[in-house]
Structures are given as structure tokens and as C-alpha cells.
Amino acid sequence: MLRDGSLVLAATAMTPSLLMSQKAFADDSARAVRVGLVTDLHYADKSPAGTRHYRESIDKLETARQQFTNDEPDFLVELGDLIDAADSVEVEQQYLKTINTKFAAICDERHYVLGNHCVDTLTKQEFLAGVEKEHSYYSFDREGIHFIALDSCFRSDGEPYGRRNFHWTDANVSAEELEWLRGDLQSNSKPTVVFAHQRLDVSNHHGVKNNAEVRKAFEESGDVLAVFQGHSHQNDLKEIGGIHYCTLAAMVEGSGPESNGYSVLDIQPDGTIKIKGFVRQASYQWNT
Template identity: 30%
Template sequence: MTYLKSAYLCLAVAAIGLVMASCEKKEVPVRFAIASDFHAPDVPGGQERVEAFIKAANDENVDFIIDLGDFCWLDSASQVYRDIWNNFKGEKYHAIGNHDLDRYSVDEYVEGMGMPNRYYSFDKGNFHFVVLDGNNYSDGKEIIHYDHANYGKYPYSNHSYMDKKQMEWLEKDLASTNLKTVLLSHQSIDSELKNGAEVRSILEKENKRAGFKKVVLAFSGHNHSNYTKKINGISYMQINSASYVWIGKPTMTEKRFPEEINKKYSLMAYSMMYDKPLYAIVTLTEEGADIKGTKANFIPPTPKEVGLGDSIGVYPLVSTIEDVYVNFAD
């Protein structure tokens, strides 16, 4: 009798344990592939670079892919890049870059790339993602959206603003979710946006209002560099260009490419290209973001051989996206 009671007790305890285990919510990481600034039609080997990114994303079986702007044009010659992009099996997202609007209005580009809006948000797993649009300039009186390269008539110090309407939307969007939130934009909120302090204030106030660190991480492109920094508890990561870095002065490209290439891709005269495409695979959990980057070399002549240092202004001059782990804990 004692033996039977013990057996029944063991079975009951085991059954309770199984029920409790089945009720526990098992976390499923969110994984995505991220790249920026392909400038695919304007660089030699642009098609191969996009193909390498899509292959890596498919091989890694990520949940979605996103590019952070300056991807390709909408003309028939760029159809090949859009077709390659669409070969990814899962969800696909874009942010708008400034050069994406050199030939188009924002409405034309949004429609041509199949985007829901110029800024938008979506949920995946236990995370909320917000895609932002910093493609505005100031004429000294108003904030005006980029349209057919209209920003070019003003100095660089007038570029890269976020408009008031979008910031009001951002406040409401953040307040509408209890999920940890990741931001994605072309221009960086930490250094490139001229009114970035206003945007960061929105993020920091929402974290304070929510009572926990809701906004945890912001990715950006545009500056063709790589770094990770933390401002008031929020991490900001610059995703390097998939293709090259703009130097702004002659870079001995006659030693880098044959004459026909340099004639076809005039951008190369003032740039330095990477010998491999750069991108990253990001894995998000409740604890943090594990970012696995890629490394390349500069196609010689190297920055040192051209007489450059290790940065351009405040931005590191590197041909990598470094591996980094971002801890979400306070």
C-alpha cells in the first residue's frame, strides 16, 4: 500500500511538473539580416554584393531582412537588384536613404519599393520595430522633404532632419506597445540628424514613462562607417556600407580599377571600395542583441597609401562591421 501511494505521489508530482513546464512561455529569438548603402547601380559588382547578402540571409534562415537606404533606383536597369532582393524567402523591409530620392519623390519611391509608408512600424516575436525617415532639409524657415535631390541646393549642415509630423507619430507609436523596441533609419539619431537630440528625448521620455527600458537599440547607415555607442541607456549602432566609403577627394582609383570601370562608375574616383560585401546578422533576445558582422579589406591603394588617417571626421574609416553584443539590462 505504501509503495502504491508513493508511486501515485511521484506520478502526480511529475504530471504537475509537466503542466507547469508546458505553461512556461519559451522565448523564441528574433533574427534578421541588415545591410546599408549598397548603391548597387553605382559600384562595380553591385549585383554580386546584393546576391551575397540574400544568400547569407537565406542560409541563416532569418525572420526578415532590411536595408537602411541608398539601395537602388526604380528604373528598368535596377530591376535586377530588386529581383534579387525579392528572392529572400521571408519578410522584406526598406528604409529610405537620401540618394534614393535623387531621382524620385518620396511617394514614388515608397510605391516603387513596395513600402507601407515613408516611416512605419511592425512587430516580430517579442519585439517592436520602427523604421524612420530622416530625409528632410531646412531652408532656415521650414523642414522640407527631399524630392529629386532638392536638398543639394543647401549646405550639408541643412540636411538630415526629422519632421514634426513624424516625431508626433513616433511618440504615439512607442506608447502603443509594451514590447522592447528597435529603431531602424538611414541617418543616425545619435550624430547625423540635426534635430537628433529632440528625437532622442522622445525615446528617453518613453522609457521613463513606461517604467522600463523599452527602446533598447537603434541602427543606422549613411556614414559608411561602423561603431556602437550608448547614450542615456540606449545603444546606437552604425552599419557600414555594403560597398565602399566616400572619401571626397581623389583616391588613386586608376590603380584600383581599369579605365573602363572608372569611366562607367565615376563614384569610384572619390571613394574606396571593400573587396567583400558588408552586412550583419542580428539575433535578439530579452537579454540583448548579438550582432555578427562581416569583415573585408580595402581594395588597394589603401587609406594609408592614399595618405588618410583612421577616421573621416568623427567616423571611423574601416572596412568592417564588427561583432558586438548589446546588453539590454539597465
Template identity: 35%
Template structure:
């Protein structure tokens, strides 16, 4: 049993909010860029969703800070919490396994314990088999897709689109990946890493069309991805600037959630919050997952285990 089931629950989060209000009357905007002003301690969210980053299970001994087998109990703990809290849906942010296609047969049933709808993001470690095989196993409609929930639009990107591991050598996408990687390498870019990937022009065009349609129907948008695009980091998507350009093209994108960088990260740029969640596979006995509460003027992240609590203001 992990610490978050015993200590990191909603009651704790409510106590923190109540203590803030008792001390200041209302929550005060502090130096933390994710802080928000809100006056009602008993305000109920419109809905909630769960996030499980970098489960990365495989039947292997620990390597450094990564405890692969322990992810079974960690994900079971997270799944039970999501069920107890009644989240509207859950998204695992990629790298459900570390290696070996057979690993899915152990960890996927644990994820499927979650009662509400479940969604998948593809991570670089998930390509232990051809892309179509992985997509079919996970029941995904495509490598990238979108869905609607409570008048919000949720977009799932595939940041492995142009990569060395998701495409056959000699294929058009493999050659595009090679050209993009070599260009970054020559320029000395920190994200010129073979375990990163890029987003194709076709996917960028699709993203623009989804965001445009959402804007016309006044839908706020949250984007899920495996790899980060901001702030600058060695784990970032190869063509992160092109992705950010599309995200900023409309005024309805609120947040971008991702994994990949197990240390976690955060940045805000032009009204969009970029939240890199910490990897679940890290450490022997401390979990890492989140429940996001959606309000009219903010998203509240309730972090479990190593993950931080955050308040993300909606500026648009």
C-alpha cells in the same frame, strides 16, 4: 565570391564564443561598452534579422572607395546568407541605389531573392524619382512605419522627411527644411550638410505614439533609420536632439540601427545603443552586412566582411 561567405559564418561566431568561455568560464564584461555576461554557449536566440546598409548600386565606374557595380554581387552574397541562416526578416537601411531610377530594376530583384519578409528604409540617394513613386516601387506602406515581430516592435523612420532632395522647392516641407538647415549653418553645426535631412514634428508625434503603445504592451523596440542621431557626427539628422528626446521618453527602446556614414560608428546613451553600420558599397571586394540575434538580455550582432561583431546589452 566574397570573403564573408567562406569565412564569416555562424560557425566562426560560435567558435569565438566557445573560446571565450573556455578561457574565462563565462564571458567577462570588458572595457568594450557592448560586452555582456552570458553563461550558455548553446543558447538559441529568440529570432534573428538581417541588415543590409548602403548598397548604393548604379551602373557607374568606381569613384574613390565606392564600387557601385560590385554591390550586385555583394547583395546577392548577403541575400544567400540570410536565406541560409533563416533570418526572420531583413531590413535594407537606405540608399539601395546611388543614382538613376533605372538602377532599381537591377538591384531590387537581388534584394527580393531573400525568402523571408523584407523591409525598406529610405536613404537620401533613393530619391531619383518623386517620393510616392519610390514608395510604390519598394512596396512600402509609407515613408515611416512600424511592424511587430515576436512581441518586439520595430520602427522605421524617414530622416529625409525635411530635406532639399525629397521635397519640391516651394513646398511647405522644403521651406521647413531650408529654415532648419540655415539655422544649423549659422550656428556652425557639423551636420549642416545638404545631403542630410530632418524629422518633421508630425513624424516625431507619430514616433511618440508608437513608443507609448509599445510600452503599454511591454514590447521592446528597435529603431531603423538611414541617418544617425548619435554620437555627434557630420552625417547626423539635422534635429537629432529632438529625435533622441522621443527615443528616451519611454524605457523600451533598445537600439537604433542606421547607415549613411559609410565608415560606421557606435555610441550608447541612456540605455540605448546607437549602431551605424558600415556601407556595403565601399571597397572592391569586401562585403559589409549583419545578422542580429535577439536574446532576452542582449542583441548579438554577427558582422560579415567589414562589419564588426558586437554584443548589445538590454538594460531595461
């Protein structure tokens, strides 16, 4: 149903995961966590290609910055493909420096999910160094919420993406990362939100090839509330195993301010999750 212009999704059955998440949210001292979300900026100093307007992502991000300044998120998450491919490492690093300088000015705390275009020319280590991060997958806690950032930029043989050594349709969570994920979820009892780039809810070219194993880990934990992802450049929302998989619109698509897309995510102490979308990004709300 619609409420305040947003799509409200309520669970029709009280699954074990929902029972657990409601219990975990019962701490009266907790406050809402607010997150600014952007994805698929594909920034590059090059001419448009098809519907992708690479240079315009700078101005679109500035518009998002103004909104985030008003809304004051606790942290920002960039869901992958911050940059597009360049012909050389030096040029690619300049693309990254240019867009990340703008992104870093918005908020002190920022998280970066690796996208396939982030490591088209660069290695993972080079990209992470450019955004001053150490790890491509990790977890952290804020106000009683557990957050996980995943890296699906591995080939089927386990090799990490880098320097055009991959095909974008061969996206996987590595065996080592999957083992880490299971352990991280097993050691956690907090309501959990996951950030990813490649989609974990589809089996087409935009999907992680071993996404069924990843979803199984989520469902067995009983704590994962939602997954936020990019990659396919479109608004989409699915519910699988009691978990919401929300795909966000790409910032790079289309020309002009009317083609922008970004959002503010609020996770309330009572378990309500609300995504306030701007411009082309849809708004959603659901209650657990």
C-alpha cells in the same frame, strides 16, 4: 570584453529602461527574432567614383544572400541608399528594379529605410512604389519585439526630399513624424528596436539635425533598446541615454569580396542582442 570574437557590452547600472526591457522579455514563450541587415548598397550601372564601386553591389548582395539563406532571418532590413543617383527618372527606376529584384529574392518579408540617395532623382512615392511599400515610416511587432522604421529625408522646413530639392546635410525628422513617433512609443510597452538611415547619435554632417528631440522621445519611452543606422559608411557604436546606436558598414565601399559588409541581428528572449558581422562589418553583443 570579448566573447566568441564579439564585443560584449554590458550595462553598468540598472536604468529604468533596462528594468522595463528585462520585464518585457520575461515571456518564456517568446523566441529569438533574427534580422538580416544591409545598408548603403548605392547600386547603379556606372563606373566607380572614389571608393564607391556601384556595380559591384550586385555581387556583394549575392554573397550576403548565400549567408542569409543559411541563417534564415525572419525578415530583412535595408537601411537606406539602396540605389545611387541617375540622370533621369527612367534610368533610376531601372537601377531600383535591378537591385530590388535581387534583394526581394532573398526573403519574403523586407523593410526599406529611405536614404537620401534613394530620393535624389525619384520622389518618395516613386521609390516606395518600386519596392511595393506604402509608407516611409511605420512600426510593426514580431515575437514580442516592437520595431520602428524612421524617415529622416525631410528638409528643415518640413519639405520631403525628392528630385534634388535638398542638400544631404539638411536631414530632419519632420514635426508630423516626430508627433507620430511619440504616440507610437507611448502606446507601446514592448522592447523596441529602431531602424534609421541618417545617424541619430552625431551632430556632424551625417547626423539628423533634430536628433536630440528624437533621442528624447526614445529615452522618455523607456523601451528603446537599440538603433541601427547607416549613412556614414563606417562601423561605429555609441551608447547615449542607455540606448545603443549601432552604425553599420556600407556595402558599396571598396572593390572585391573582401570589401563587402552585411550582418545578422539576433534579439534573444532574455534581452541579449547580438550582431554577427561579415567581412568588413564588426560583430557586437550586449546584454540588457
